[in-house]
Amino acid sequence: xxxxxxxxxxxxxxxxxxxxxxxxxxxxxxxxxxxxxxxxxxxxxxxxxxxxxxxxxxxxxxxxxxxxxxxxxxxxxxxxxxxxxxxxxxxxxxxxxxxxxx
Numbered sequence: 001x002x003x004x005x006x007x008x009x010x011x012x013x014x015x016x017x018x019x020x021x022x023x024x025x026x027x028x029x030x031x032x033x034x035x036x037x038x039x040x041x042x043x044x045x046x047x048x049x050x051x052x053x054x055x056x057x058x059x060x061x062x063x064x065x066x067x068x069x070x071x072x073x074x075x076x077x078x079x080x081x082x083x084x085x086x087x088x089x090x091x092x093x094x095x096x097x098x099x100x101x102x
Contacts, residue, residue: 012083023075030068
């Protein structure tokens, strides 16, 4: 079975690897702050007494985490897409030159 070559660490520029770290660090800090605020001891502590209000509060929390994850995935996807494009450009055979015979 023929295996296609795949990306390696070397396919990402140092700047892309740094950008990835910045994205992950920012996301982790945001998650930590959210957890600290919403579940200080690992247990969710709603700020509202009414159950329906708690459902709304939970929705807000989930939405905030969802948006954060979406932004992170988008950023990582852009980095990966750029590296993959470069990789495929290198892996693509050069087109035949004008001196080539069919």
